[in-house]
């Protein structure tokens with residue numbers, strides 16, 4: 135059994151991720167009694183601040199949230215905090231953390247900092263002796279920008295930490311409905327016999343955002359939608375849809391199955407670039423009733439980076455041979471929506487005659503992850519009433535209405551990081567990404583990027599507030615399907 139962490143050391147504690155996600159998540163874990171007795175919160179960043187000043191900043195940030203602060207919980211939470219102003223990329227900086235960790239055996243080091251600092255911070259933590267055999271390190275994406283750089287980062291981390299000590303976050307895995315995909319597939323008997331190329335026609339995964347890139351362009355311009363979203367969140371969703379049943383929920387059982395899927399992804403070729411993928415970049419437009427600037431205006435100059443990507447992925451194995459997976463993600467789309475659609479094959483023969491042919495639509499399992507959570511299965515029914523010339527049909531959704539789960543006093547949607555922090559504290563790596571998983575995902579994504587550059591495939595413009603370039607519709611239509619919007 136991995137040791138339970140006795141402290142978190144949060145690097146980048148004054149940053150955006152810490153303020154918006156990590157501090158509230160830790161507070162909610164404390165409120166729900168999930169932080170172990172004596173668990174310390176050691177916050178660190180370069181800024182020179184006293185613990186009192188940091189505690190006050192944290193109190194203000196947390197009280198501005200809609201949930202408000204509970205006095206007793208806050209008193210307990212604030213009592214756990216120490217702030218250390220330090221440059222953790224140097225050994226001397228890392229040394230200054232030691233008094234706050236005196237007596238701690240299993241610190242959880244969370245790097246909420248620029249990935250360019252990962253290697254330096256790990257090196258200085260090791261040199262200063264902050265790491266212990268039971269210490270853990272938690273990292274945010276991106277781990278590298280391609281296979282070679284991710285390999286380098288992983289190798290350097292591996293010099294300081296064993297793989298079991300490294301927790302790579304993909305925050306999508308902390309989302310309740312993403313975990314629900316596992317429950318849906320493996321806690322019900324009736325999906326599994328249908329979950330293959332005999333019954334499923336194709337799969338669509340859409341992650342649409344209304345937000346633009348804005349001030350994040352220095353990072354984003356180097357990555358683009360392929361590396362920022364598809365390499366990680368979308369491939370994780372694809373893996374959870376496509377993987378074989380793991381023997382149990384042990385970290386390696388689940389991760390082994392995901393790696394097998396990634397290895398089975400068919401490599402993109404130069405020919406596939408134009409045939410099976412589309413890149414887009416937003417131009418000025420209107421999103422949610424407000425005018426929005428184009429990407430190049432935000433960026434301040436011309437750019438060849440895509441803010442939209444749609445592509446067809448193929449999984450070459452027995453279960454999925456011949457079933458296309460259409461993936462689509464973009465910034466400045468008309469709505470924020472993350473949806474997985476499993477479309478089943480049409481009935482082999484209709485007994486209902488000519489009139490009903492127009493009514494028929496294939497069954498679809500629609501898994502909405504954001505903004506509302508819902509799982510629905512569309513089923514064909516008889517349209518009520520009297521008709522002449524044959525029965526008329528209609529498609530109706532059988533819905534789990536997960537929205538109701540979040541109704542009622544005290545009910546709230548959890549931040550994905552609550553689950554991930556709790557698991558990292560207890561050393562459960564099931565929802566974290568293993569080294570070979572990251573590297574296999576990069577291997578495939580590198581193939582797509584190489585195919586694009588060999589074929590000279592540039593982003594096509596699309597107006598902010600639209601569903602991407604027209605080529606995205608043509609792409610899926612070429613294979614006889616349509617986006618399920």
Ligand code: BG6
Pocket residue numbers: 343362363504
């Ligand atoms: C991040 C990406 O990983 O995920 C962002 O870097 C993106 O560009 C974000 O906006 C989306 O996360 P969510 O949880 O809002 O869907």
